[in-house]
Amino acid sequence: MTTSTTESAEAMLSRARIISEALPYMQRYDDKTIVVKYGGHAMGDPDLARAFARDIVLLKQSGMKPIVVHGGGPQIGSMLDKLGIKSEFKNGLRVTDRATMEIVEMVLAGSINKQIVSAINAEGGRAIGLCGKDGNLVTVEKATRTMRDPDSEMEKVIDLGFVGEPKVVNPAVLDMVAKEDLIPVVAPVAPGVDGETYNVNADTFAGAIAGALHAARLLFLTDVPGVLDRDGHLLKQLTRAEAQALIADGTISGGMIPKVETCFDALKRGVDAAVIVNGKTAHAVLLEIFTETGAGTLIRR
Numbered sequence: 001m002t003t004s005t006t007e008s009a010e011a012m013l014s015r016a017r018i019i020s021e022a023l024p025y026m027q028r029y030d031d032k033t034i035v036v037k038y039g040g041h042a043m044g045d046p047d048l049a050r051a052f053a054r055d056i057v058l059l060k061q062s063g064m065k066p067i068v069v070h071g072g073g074p075q076i077g078s079m080l081d082k083l084g085i086k087s088e089f090k091n092g093l094r095v096t097d098r099a100t101m102e103i104v105e106m107v108l109a110g111s112i113n114k115q116i117v118s119a120i121n122a123e124g125g126r127a128i129g130l131c132g133k134d135g136n137l138v139t140v141e142k143a144t145r146t147m148r149d150p151d152s153e154m155e156k157v158i159d160l161g162f163v164g165e166p167k168v169v170n171p172a173v174l175d176m177v178a179k180e181d182l183i184p185v186v187a188p189v190a191p192g193v194d195g196e197t198y199n200v201n202a203d204t205f206a207g208a209i210a211g212a213l214h215a216a217r218l219l220f221l222t223d224v225p226g227v228l229d230r231d232g233h234l235l236k237q238l239t240r241a242e243a244q245a246l247i248a249d250g251t252i253s254g255g256m257i258p259k260v261e262t263c264f265d266a267l268k269r270g271v272d273a274a275v276i277v278n279g280k281t282a283h284a285v286l287l288e289i290f291t292e293t294g295a296g297t298l299i300r301r
């Protein structure tokens with residue numbers, strides 16, 4: 001036997017071992033719902049987008065039920081800039097007037113949603129694009145928030161406009177989609193009980209869907225390796241008490257606060273575990289589902 005044939009046989013055996021190692025995970029998650037929140041910061045690079053779509057198709061092909069819930073905050077921001085519409089965030093949520101809502105719906109339920117659907121279909125999957133309006137999948141109520149007024153030092157109610165908080169999730173729509181072997185791709189735009197259209201934070205939206213379906217995993221794909229401690233090191237696991245302390249001392253701030261809070265909320269509503277991972281790493285979803293330790297921060301009951 002020549003050296004090159006021996007090496008090639010070893011390489012083939014190693015490939016076979018890697019494929020074989022996937023078996024326990026395929027068995028663990030067989031027929032289980034995996035909600036993947038694809039954040040706007042994790043999108044943009046075409047190679048990463050292809051790898052993401054491929055991972056989702058692989059989960060489906062392996063017998064799991066992936067549901068993609070996507071964001072698009074930076075993309076909404078660019079479109080609003082182009083149109084000269086000013087936008088601001090309060091308590092991590094975009095203040096959404098009627099003109100802003102029109103753009104949010106166009107960007108989220110329109111271009112981004114269809115880009116993800118096309119990317120999944122291009123990898124051989126069968127995706128269907130939805131938003132909270134389709135089949136009344138998610139109904140929301142107007143979000144209420146308070147903020148400390150620096151002058152009076154009193155808590156004041158702030159009006160965020162058309163920003164919604166999920167109130168009712170109707171899993172029947174997703175059950176029907178699953179029966180047809182389709183992969184749902186859901187945009188966080190939803191009707192209010194008042195008949196208006198509302199903008200929902202994509203993390204909150206993903207958490208509500210994962211909770212209603214008692215998903216086995218809720219994955220957040222963002223632009224950092226996970227939750228980082230005071231020294232910037234990755235926390236492989238996070239308890240509620242640790243999270244509360246890190247929020248109180250400012251280590252967890254900005255968009256990471258609703259993400260972490262959504263994780264604990266989803267666990268309370270029946271999700272087995274939530275994970276925050278770096279969506280800027282190729283095949284982040286596969287690494288999370290098909291390995292024992294995963295790559296990001298695991299939050300579980």
Ligand SMILES: Nc1ncnc2c1ncn2[C@@H]1O[C@H](COP(=O)(O)OP(=O)(O)O)[C@@H](O)[C@H]1O
Pocket residue numbers: 039040041042071073203221222223224226227228229251252253254255256257259
């Ligand atoms: N302790 C922390 N660990 C990691 N990221 C943090 C932490 N505190 C704040 N962040 C910020 O949270 C951001 C992720 O949240 P967000 O911008 O809402 O992401 P996405 O658009 O993916 O939902 C990170 O880019 C980081 O700047």
Ligand SMILES: CC(=O)N[C@@H](CCC(=O)OP(=O)(O)O)C(=O)O
Pocket residue numbers: 038039040041070071072073074076092093094104163164188199200201202203
């Ligand atoms: C109310 C609110 O803030 N909605 C978000 C919805 C998109 C989102 O959450 O996108 P990411 O996941 O990429 O941040 C927004 O308008 O930006």
